[in-house]
């Protein structure tokens with residue numbers, strides 16, 4: 001394998017002059033306080049090597065990246081039945097679009113836009129009180145990363161609970177179309193806490209390693225999902241992981257990936273490595289501007305694009 005530490009170091013020095021580009025998410029007041037002049041990246045290879053650069057150890061709000069973990073849990077609970085509740089097509093719309101949801105009678109386009117993720121969270125909650133569902137998710141992520149120190153940032157969860165009006169609208173819409181089984185405030189309580197998971201790049205890359213390694217984490221020996229399911233989750237990340245920036249991300253980076261408005265991006269080079277990058281400044285569609293650029297550099301310098309080198 002190429003000298004990955006040297007590759008990461010070269011990416012970091014190319015990014016540094018541009019640090020601070022983009023705009024931090026300010027619709028969640030607690031995220032508006034984050035200093036945009038930060039950048040970290042971590043790679044964990046399927047043979048167990050870890051590479052880091054910059055602020056790779058600082059925990060940040062993973063926000064929508066959590067949707068990958070809840071999707072994995074929901075598929076584990078209800079299998080293919082999940083697709084009655086949510087679609088599998090790219091949305092071509094903003095991550096919090098309301099228009100599309102009404103148009104499609106309360107069945108969200110995919111599990112990675114907000115409406116889709118809220119429906120997935122509703123599935124994960126079956127048989128649980130909200131507090132138990134949050135506990136289950138936290139345990140799952142700690143198990144995936146093999147790291148008991150991972151926690152939820154309650155301030156971020158509270159901040160979004162107080163201001164997440166659009167998500168309240170989306171959830172009410174779905175409830176009206178009978179695509180939510182639990183009360184809106186319960187589902188959103190869980191959803192806001194999952195989004196407020198705080199993880200570092202390294203923790204995130206470790207947690208998602210199973211998606212690069214046919215469903216099993218080679219560092220812990222834990223078998224998480226079947227190879228087929230890992231492949232399918234990757235397919236969904238490739239087509240839907242960056243909202244209406246998904247085509248652009250595939251074009252420039254060519255890896256399955258999932259972004260969050262905290263400025264993180266998780267990406268998978270199947271059979272090779274999992275990667276996490278964080279830089280809080282976002283582009284117009286809500287994806288980390290420098291994070292995407294760093295992944296583009298990584299794919300170009302390693303030849304890891306799934307579309308060929």
Ligand code: GLN
Pocket residue numbers: 062063064065095096114160167192195259260261262286
């Ligand atoms: N918690 C955020 C929201 O629901 C997640 C959005 C995102 O990361 N794109 O608006």
